Amino acid sequence: MSQPLLSVNGLMMRFGGLLAVNNVNLDLHKKEIVSLIGPNGAGKTTVFNCLTGFYKPTGGTIMLRDQHLEGLPGQQIARMGVVRTFQHVRLFREMTVIENLLVAQHQQLKTGLFSGLLKTPAFRRAQEEALDRAATWLDRIGLLQHANRQASNLAYGDQRRLEIVRCMVTQPEILMLDEPAAGLNPKETKELDELIAELRDHHDTTILLIEHDMKLVMGISDRIYVVNQGTPLANGTPEEIRNNPDVIRAYLGEA
Known part of the structure; x- marks a missing residue:
């Protein structure tokens, strides 16, 4: 596989005595749709906030090709082609x-x-x-x-x-979507699915997705990373994640 467009290694985020993100690693390759899933409070949005400059990570590296992103302000990261949406529409x-x-x-x-x-x-x-x-x-x-x-x-x-x-x-290179299907009805979710696929297929956009709609995640993702209580649990194809007993216990089994 080609060199990652975005590579995250050993990402850590601590708030006082709380370790919210613990040694998270993930790679994004050009024109991939990658999902980051886990139970509520697993640290997913905190990872997004670190990647997009809203938080300065406690440790680890975030590389956009050969450029370090950790510690850069969000506006500069956006100008470099990494943009995001939020859980609540802004x-x-x-x-x-x-x-x-x-x-x-x-x-x-x-x-x-x-x-x-x-x-x-x-x-x-x-x-x-x-x-x-x-x-x-x-x-x-x-x-x-x-x-x-x-x-x-x-x-x-x-x-x-x-x-x-x-x-x-x-015209971003990487689009990060934080629970874009939250609050949508089935018709709107289908339209969202089609839009995300079009962004990847026809606009060369690489997408990192946080989402609780598992039908959407399993149907559209190339790869999936799972975190639980801020710690990496598993990563793989949708089929591998669907059949992973640790994931079933920690997340899918709760749905």
């Missing part, structure tokens, strides 16, 4: 749907303050490209007709998908 609720996607692209605009103030041709081109990219993604998820609607007025499932494409307009 949209700019008072902005319109399309404004959410335009704001997300601000860091990607290759123009400076001077160009913006003078509205130079380069600035206008960059703005037009950002608008086109936003419209293309809204059309893909069926929200183009709601482009000027306030984001908070969207149905919950639409807000979830908007949050994902808000990440995608930044």
Whole structure:
């Protein structure tokens, strides 16, 4: 197998006397969909927070190719192409749907303050490209007709998908999704499944997924890592994880 796009080795995160993440290792290869599963409180979101700069790990390394990420601020990690969603939808609720996607692209605009103030041709081109990219993604998820609607007025499932494409307009290499199916009905979950597969297959996006919907996880993942109480328990293909007795006892058997 090729060199990992993202490699995590010996990741540790301690909060005072609590060891929340204990020696977690995982690799992500280009265009993989990898899931991180475990019971509630297993440390999954803490791992995400370490990978995306919300927490500074107590120990271990996080490598994006040959670049260290541990300790870098989240904004810098996002500019390097590693972006995420959250357990609870975090949209700019008072902005319109399309404004959410335009704001997300601000860091990607290759123009400076001077160009913006003078509205130079380069600035206008960059703005037009950002608008086109936003419209293309809204059309893909069926929200183009709601482009000027306030984001908070969207149905919950639409807000979830908007949050994902808000990440995608930044053209990331790695997209981390934290429980994207939470609160979705079966139809919305199927649409989410199709969207995630499309991001991998047609946009070369590598995806790390935290999810409790085991049907979704088993159906879409290339590989799965399992953690329990912050400690690695198992990793392998969906079939290997499905038949692992330790996993069944710790997690799948609780469902």
